[in-house]
Amino acid sequence: MTTTYTVRTAGRLARRGFALVAVLGGLSGCDFTVTNPGPTQDAFLSDSLSLTAQVAGVGYTLGDGMNYLVLHSAVATRELFPTGQSGQFGVEPRNWVGLLVTEEQGTPWNLLSRARWLGDQAVARLQTVMGPAVFARHPQAAQALLWRAFTYRVLGEAMCVSIIDGGPATPARDNLVRAESTFTAAITVASAANNMTLVNAAYAGRAQVRVALADWTGAVADAGRVPTTFAYKMPYFANIDEFGYNRTMWSSTSQSFFKATSAWNTWYAQYYDASKDPRVAYTTTALKGSGAFPPVGAVNWWPQAKYDVRTAGVNLASGREARLIEAEAALRSGNIASAMTTIDANRASVGAPVAARPATLLEAWTLLKRERGIELWLEGRRLADRRRWAATSTPGALDPKEIPGTASYLEGQSSCFPVSRQEIDTNPNNVGTP
């Protein structure tokens, strides 16, 4: 009886087990695959029809990163004065007093590093998809190389260190070297593509890089190929997303609700009042900024007027900067007259008054430093200029409103942007800012 029961039970269990296995087998054969539309899967990027969007992605991200870099470096170098507004379209407190610190400045590093990676990826993918022969003369290839080169240039000029693909931190100069070779490649491909805008931009960019690398011969040679009237701008767009607007404009304009910066108490405003040089235009208002800067309290709101629309492009390189490179090279060889001629021509081209004649080389350097400040105002370049001049102990004074002290309310002054917290946390190479 017991045996029979056991056998029956075992039989039932076996049948149930078989049924369970069958159901499980059926379930495992179920297709749970669901294709959701929306984000583009990676495989589609290798389609030749996707290449334009990849190149645009590099430019978009570079422009996004520059948007923050231009504004924050402008406050740190006192191209603009902070009003105490932080947060959305604002400037953070340590930035107000001249410091670019990790806890406040993650965004420029993150966005520009992404742009750099995208530039490398886009060029590599274009080479693979197009093949070497097409790539060598394709306008999209030239554009990809140009965005990539400018990204390296911006990183090399503005960041404290260089990090590639999660590797160790190396001197920022490494990015300038990469920028130079990439500009060279861009010149080759753009020339083959017969795209003179890209060719001029690449020469102008390479001239900038060679200045930073102290290759003055090469810099002057490249600058000489750039027409004075040429300008290559990072475009901004009045799309529906306000993050795509020119941030320096949108963070302090009557068109928006933000009053984060002011020309008040800057050397540039003082110069503009005397000269009306349109390159540093601003307007006065009776309003106060959108916050309070403790040493001052509520800050008079005098918005900059260089960028007066949301779509205002920011110069990446220009012929007038090329002329100033030639002028600086002249000064380096002690040729004040040549430098002043070039500067005067530049000024004349924008309707600015002629500069006072410097009596000494020191005065000439002071003037040139200010002239570069005026010409490149709010283009994110002042930090790099001051960094290289400091590195080479270049003579020439800066205005008290530009340097730490009671006139500027600067507690200190960073010379470069730090590595972001996200990079520090995710990079295994101990890449915290030295």
Add this chain to the structure above:
Amino acid sequence: MLIRRFAAALCLAAGPTVMHALPAPSSGPPVEHVDRERLRSAVLSSPPQQTGMVRGRVVVVGTGAPIGSVQLQLGTRGAQTNDVGAFTFANVEAGTYTLDVRMIGYERVSRSVTVTLGKTVELTIELKRMALSLDQVIVTGTVGTARRREVGNSISQIDVASLPEVPTSVDNLLQGKATGLTVTANSGGVGGGASIRLRGNVSATQNNQPLIYIDGVRVKNDGFPKNTFPAGYSGNSDNTVYSPLNDIDPGDIERVEVIKGPAATTLYGTEAASGVIQIFTKRGQTRGRRWTFQTDQSASTTPKYGPTQGFEGDPLVIPDKEINPFGTVDYLYLDPWLRTGYKNKYTLALDGGRDDVKYFISASSSRETGVLPLDKAEQTSIRGNLTVTPRKDVTVEWNSSFSTNSLTKTPAGGTAAGLTLNASRRNLNYFGSPDPAQIGRVLDFELDSRVDHFITGGKLEYQPNESFTTRLILGYDLATQETRNYMPFGFATVPLGQISNGVYTSRTSTFDYAATYSRNLFGKLRTSLSAGAQAISADQVNVVAASRNFPGPGEQTVSNGAVALGTEDRIRVTNGGLFVQNVFDLNNRYFLTFGVRFDGNSAFGQSLGLQSYPKVSGSYVLSDESFWPDRFGTMKLRAAYGQSGRAPGAFDALRTWTSYSWGGTSAFIPRNLGNANLGPERTTEVEGGFESATFDGRVTVDVTAYRRQTRDALFAVSQSPSEGGWASQLENVGRLQSHGVEVGVNATLLQGKRLGWDAGFTYSTNYSEVLSLGGAAPFTLGNNGWIQVGKPVPNIQGFCVSNPDELAAPVRKANCDIGPNTPTHTIGANTSFTLPWALTFSTRGEYQGGHFAYSLLDGEAMVRGIRWPSCFNAYAQLDAGNLAAVPAGIRGKCISSLAIRDYAIFPLDFFRLRDITLRRSFALNVGGVTSALVSLSGQNVLWWKKAKNTAIDAETSGGFTTGNTGMTQQVRSVGGSIPIPRTFLMSVRLTF
């Protein structure tokens, strides 16, 4: 005549003494006491002399307080008591029946009743409070039901009828009602959804909201998309999200079962690690018809919430020069706009039927104005269900509900267009003026939404014999939301105007089949084998059209903007699984349950197959042993082990790119890195505890200790920006742990003839810890919440001043550990008094503590140089130039150039008197009304918080940088929301 009837009815309601004094009817009921049902029956049914009647009241033993909504079963016929505990079975054929009387929280009573032709049997049934009843039936995920004695894990049941208070929403109904359950309202405005957490957070990255089932049908459990503009800053909103639970009228709910952790939710599969809430709606109980009408009228006001201390801890002194003519610190200068909010709600319900068909229908309508000037909500809902028993062995149920809601919200979040933000910042707001006429311009910002929610489902149950039961549930949940976010032309922050219109649809389909076969194996060993299969398909579509730059004034639509944007998101996730479970029952005393669930899910990585989740649990009814002294009462020991999971998101396994418009060209940006091996989190929970009832059931104790560990935890592993800046990629790398104890005690302290006193106490702890990051770097979830080994999940961390008490410049210290973000301990207490004249007085309070969060209003004020009330005491020194007298910690908070937002992290400990209610039931016989229940309540009328130097309310939230906020927020931060209002409510329910 009416007055006489009313007086007689009041006498009836006065209590059991009167009831007992009634003469036993010998030849039919007295005319004064005959009810409509009987009269109708007398007319419509067979001659009255062929039937009899059974009627009476159900009361609490001792106090004689009436008990409403008690279920009675007389043979095949059902009935339910009204609010004065009265019931009637009319037209009962002569014979002897068993009357079964059941009510959660009371001892079940069965008695024999003999019905004689033409006679009325008058009964007074006294039920004894029995918070712990081992034969109480609960739903556990298997087919059918299980008795509490069989279940090896902790399950809480909330019986709505037995609550002394008037629940105003499902969130309110759940709040503080069970150990381990925290319900956080998130918003003081109308329409916001609450965060529900069972035993804290299970996942560091996934939705921790428990699954919700209504009558067996899976429904949407997470919030609707926030009503925000689809581009730019997502804080341009009121920063609340609407919860689908708002669509359920709490008055339609019969009971709720709260199934807390994986040890109990294994059979619910991959998505159930955060627990399950089963809601059971009312069903037809009464033969014939019974109408119920209820109206709730309430008024809400905002409590004072401004800081009362300076950051240094001294009582706040407000100097004359800081006095704002337009508002006070008490309300953080929002005084000109705060108002009394009102809500009017009307509900009409009908239940009835006959032996083989029962129905329940209810409809409700409510209108509400919030305490903020534009807040308005209107809701209309209808629910119905039908239970048909065509054969003795077949039951078919069909449930449907539809709710339509319209919401208008005040822009009150942390945005330049926000009322609270601008009011609090006064002259340094975005208008540069504290003048209400200026700030009030933000009220041109229109935030409207409409939510329609339809839930339908059916259950077919077949039970051919006592041994075999099978059931099939099919369900469909359709939830849609239309949002309109409109800043008109000329609006302060966007002068050219902007508008967005979004339509979101969520469809959830449920297929659920299960069968149970029970038989005796040997002697007193019984086995119960269950198996089943379940498939859930969830589709979400969100389409938003938006535009900016209108041509000029006037009412605009998206079509009129010069720059337009459309977005479309479609996500479909399917999950299929099956389970097998066997319960061994020895001697009705020892129970051992084994089970396993197998699941496949469309969000799993390609290389991942089916996932299995085992469970085992046991219970031992110790008090059934012969050696157990009777005086020790009832005792059940239990232990459970189980696993459950949490699936990743639809796109998390794939490497994908986002495209943006850049000057008319698409631009690819990295989105998700992808991970082909991505699978679900696997949470294992072990719990043990006991349930006991002593002192003749007057004291019940329920104690549970649990420990759970989540392996393969989905961590959003940050990616290096220099490697592409991909968004954080989910990877199954982590290991989390949490543990806690839950203690629930209920006691009947006094049970006198005219006075009863009951009290309850709950204590829950939850301590979480990250055990491993699997080699990944610590990462942030935003809002200062970090995932770090050895720290809570999440750990609030940030900069702090390392020398706060020194009279020196503040020294910033990075990575300071502040503490957990979720409460580590929750204490609840309630008490109720049964008073003469059928009065009941009850109170319930809740304390949560041990957690911390960032306060946006404080943090942003600190770094913007805004004269902040918590700094008023310090300004006396600072304004006088006496910096040296100010400690570093205060300088860091009150001198903006030294400040950092992280200094605005505060403890969230708070206590709220959730409810205080006085109610009385009346027996009536006026115009067909047989009973009335009148309740006067105050909700959240008392509020204490530990952090007195901030305006924050720990129960509000603000996550401004993500699409969702509040209820689905991973790390709670407190934003520009106003606190939870005090509500004063009067409710009247009539049964006829």
